[in-house]
Amino acid sequence: MISLYIAALLVLATVGCATKENKETNNSAAAEAADLLYQATVSPNEQYTESDADVVYYTVEIYQNEENDIIVSADSNSEFFDRMQYVIPCDEKISEADIQVEWTTLMGNPKPAKDDQLAVAQVTISENGEIISQRKINFARKAIEVIADAGN
DSSP, rough: OOHHHHHHHHHHSSOOOOOOSSSOOOOOOOHHSEEEEEEEEEESSSGOOOGGOOOOOEEEHHHOOTTOEEEEEEEEBBBBBBOOOEEEOOOSSSOOOGGEEEEEEESSSSSBBBBBOEEEEEEEETTTEEEEEEEETTHHHHHHHHHHHHHH
């Protein structure tokens, strides 16, 4: 049963998941008043699609404002992901060296394949060498919920 769900998710991820137009990044006022420290965009399906319109992108951006709060924003052009943002209180300025983003598949594999594509970004933020935040962003969560609802 789980294999069926995973197979259905992968079909959704590779065919027609992307909206016809890329969503514009609408940074909140908090992010706009902050310095961009890190930005990464990956595509889980770019090498597996025949049409540019079906290519899905996942983006993680990390900012720090004047109060030293760290703002993590995640966005995608996929219909199965709603833009999200969270704030991490911090005591001092950090640099890009204090940020680590590891991309994995839903099965936890760092090396994607056609049937096991990237879907999770683990965002780790450190301050003075100590981890102050570690959070996983699942870009396929809504797709999994849709598949689970269809199975009921």
